[in-house]
Ligand SMILES: NC(=O)C1=CN([C@@H]2O[C@H](COP(=O)(O)OP(=O)(O)OC[C@H]3O[C@@H](n4cnc5c(N)ncnc54)[C@H](OP(=O)(O)O)[C@@H]3O)[C@@H](O)[C@H]2O)C=CC1
């Protein structure tokens with residue numbers, strides 16, 4: 001038996017106001033009796049749910065509580081988050097969302113988003129037509145294979161698109177009912193998930209090779225047919241799939257890969273802030289990376305573009321990168337590298353006298369010993385890899401070492417800020433992928449910036465929606481990075497954070513969205529308008545969680 005509309009209005013999280021429904025609305029929708037008689041304001045509701053939240057005594061329970069609130073009343077969920085953004089972002093996003101993905105099958109409550117599983121590959125169009133709301137501005141899709149730094153989570157990976165889209169709404173102001181999280185369930189190679197009797201995904205090893213790419217093609221075609229204007233964001237795909245997918249579709253639809261392009265833009269923004277503090281121009285930096293996967297190579301590509309803009313030749317710019325992966329430094333004698341990685345190899349002839357392992361590999365410690373590194377970036381998934389000797393060695397050769405351990409979640413961070421500041425006598429300029437509390441050093445409180453693509457993707461979403469762009473170009477992402485860099489508190493105060501505080505993230509998102517929209521016009525991927533008109537559209541498009549009239 002289906003529900004009548006009066007019941008739906010309180011069971012649909014996009015329209016539900018709970019105890020805030022007015023007398024007129026209660027009359028109109030027949031809600032008397034279903035709700036307690038006292039009518040609350042949104043502020044009173046926020047107070048009540050915050051009290052309930054504070055009663056939870058572990059982070060996973062806090063995550064579950066917030067997700068349940070999101071599935072009950074979205075305005076209230078987003079208002080609560082907005083008022084407690086620093087406290088709650090880690091609960092809906094990294095690090096706690098990692099645990100939520102691992103335990104997805106155990107904490108699953110209500111449907112949100114779409115499961116598109118491989119056995120249903122010939123009905124993707126009809127699965128998309130089951131979406132709860134007709135108009136969609138942004139899809140975040142994952143196949144669950146490289147969830148943060150914790151690997152293959154199969155269908156549990158859906159937790160990431162749900163979390164990312166919450167931030168598109170919270171920060172970018174994309175209306176909640178116009179977002180759609182999707183998991184492409186192509187199986188899992190995670191033995192623990194496969195043997196878990198409660199696993200909710202398709203119990204099968206991952207589909208690979210041509211069959212995998214054909215499936216992606218079927219998905220993209222169905223999206224183009226059903227939602228031709230949507231922005232399709234790829235998230236947490238493993239490197240062998242992430243780059244080919246991006247290259248195949250970037251020029252054909254409104255799409256981007258957040259781990260490659262969003263990470264690159266935020267890292268460039270943070271580096272710009274850091275370079276402003278050190279006083280040493282970008283063209284004088286030597287940049288060492290631990291990790292050479294899709295995130296790291298994405299960051300290389302944008303930093304390289306910035307180095308060339310700073311008057312280095314293409315060849316000189318490439319030589320500034322020292323990339324270390326599991327098999328050591330990337331150099332010209334290695335035959336295991338992808339074309340994107342080969343751009344960053346060092347000439348092996350120059351390394352002849354460097355110390356090497358028995359297998360001929362050059363590790364991070366040796367690179368730091370041989371090179372006067374000024375910037376050290378971690379995108380390796382290896383918690384604690386920036387050890388005390390490595391950091392002390394680096395800090396012995398540079399006044400203000402820039403150290404960015406960017407891997408997520410917290411357990412995978414290459415170092416914790418407190419150690420980095422201790423080992424460098426408070427001189428390091430630090431930003432991390434997951435959030436950390438400020439560090440007190442010799443009586444000074446040092447804020448730790450969260451260098452995470454959360455500063456970019458919601459703003460890019462807002463920019464493309466407001467400007468009606470039809471593509472996301474690298475130029476638009478670089479414009480986002482520059483706009484973010486200009487908001488670095490460190491530019492005004494050398495003791496300030498490299499990136500803005502979360503309390504300013506919505507206003508910074510508007511500035512980034514404008515820069516993205518202007519660059520989209522320059523690139524010819526959106527109709528022309530004035531900066532003033534664009535700014536007005538950005539402002540008007542950024543939804544604020546407030547109760548409005550209920551749609552009939
Ligand atoms: N802060 C942020 O905004 C973002 C952070 N990230 C984080 O970045 C990390 C990496 O993501 P991604 O590039 O997509 O993942 P990949 O798996 O593609 O990359 C990991 C890289 O690290 C290397 N690596 C693994 N173990 C070691 C080791 N012991 N020593 C040296 N190198 C090692 C891998 O080498 P090999 O190829 O040889 O295995 C690979 O090059 C994740 O933790 C993710 O959470 C990602 C996006 C955004």
Ligand SMILES: CC(=O)C(=O)O
Nearest residue numbers: 148236259408452453
């Ligand atoms: C932040 C992010 O996108 C990641 O760690 O994968």
Ligand SMILES: [Mg+2]
Nearest residue numbers: 148235236259
């Ligand atoms: Mg990611």
